[in-house]
Amino acid sequence: MTLLRSAAMDTRERILQAAARVYAQHGFRGATTRLIAIEAGVNEVSLFRTFGSKAALFEAMMQSHAASLPLPTLPDVPGDAQLELTDWCAALLAHMRQWRSIIRKSFGELEERPEAATVMCEGPSCAATALAAYATRLQTVGLADETADVPTAVSMFISSMFGDAISRDVLPHAFPQPEEDAPARYVSVFLRAIGALGAGDAAPPRIAQDAKDRRVTA
């Protein structure tokens, strides 16, 4: 029984992954059961025997994708903000880029299939919460301007990450910075916006060396 079930899980898993790939390419309406079966290398009937219906298959697919979400974390007590945020930002970008096609499709189909929102929202909204907490701690410790509008800056930062992650591959001209430099530059702009970096601020100027403009140190 157990070995038989492992074989069943195998085809189930193959169908789920194939469904994700086909959905990422063609969306819900375009992801026909026939295409998914071919992509999975299984018979189309097995698809209905395993999941019952196309809708149930996609529900299972979304849940299985939502299950595996190892989001990056920020330290509780801020150290080198530029460094810590750049690493975190790069990990966050990589994480969201993994699902960019699926996110794009789910986003476009949000009005018709709102349940898809959970998958694409959890990542950015958790990231926003973490970043807001981190920035507030920076303010508390005196490393950021306490008059800064942290919620708005965080919202703009997350929007930018989201936009970069899901747009860069299809609209490259909209992103002037190369992919490898982007995290550090995004973080620099963010830190300047909350008064934690820049010419007239208390932030240690050497941090800027990690980014791009070295004249600040002079």
Add this chain to the structure above:
Amino acid sequence: MTLLRSAAMDTRERILQAAARVYAQHGFRGATTRLIAIEAGVNEVSLFRTFGSKAALFEAMMQSHAASLPLPTLPDVPGDAQLELTDWCAALLAHMRQWRSIIRKSFGELEERPEAATVMCEGPSCAATALAAYATRLQTVGLADETADVPTAVSMFISSMFGDAISRDVLPHAFPQPEEDAPARYVSVFLRAIGALGAGDAAPPRIAQDAKDRRVTA
């Protein structure tokens, strides 16, 4: 002949507008010719007689929408940056919000129908160019930090506008600021990021009064 043609233009226009509405709701695959004909109040055959095919109809629709693009402009010589940018930002947001559903759908279908990109790109990319020029002028005049990373700040600002315009109605929890305050706050964060606003800067502090934090003036 001319009057007859005006009647023909009428149905043609009705079909085009109906196609835009149905496409905004259901996407390309979901926007069936039957639905469009019903929405336009015309016979389905008239649709094919006028445009030949569904693909040709949508091509015409995208072109007719790309034609009407009165984007807001920024003054050549910067005056009150906070005020000017807030007005511009509000107009830009309103402009993009007009097409939010269509943009969402086109964005999700970019891989399958790349020609849709032109419609949704022209707005943001023109806005980015205008904002970059404005910010650079601010730097030149000495109203902004010349060490600021203007291209990145502009890219993040446009991403944030784009994200707000097309996401706020479907993911309201992702936008903490009320719709009417958003432009001023976005602009404040942007100006701080390029060193044109805030505690330790040369920007006239009264500008901040238009925004949200009044303690800066004290």
Add this chain to the structure above:
DNA sequence: ATTGAAAGCAAGTAACTACTTGCATTCACG
């Protein structure tokens, strides 16, 4: 009044959709 273009209407086509049914095949386990 006649003409002619534009539109409606009913019907049909071929392909595709999700989904079903019945039967044959495989193959690990007892």
Add this chain to the structure above:
DNA sequence: CGTGAATGCAAGTAGTTACTTGCTTTCAAT
């Protein structure tokens, strides 16, 4: 060996899709 669950295969169903055809109606211009 044989039992039984998982899978494959062939065929079919009912509905939808884009698109066509043939005919009738409307109605402004001559």
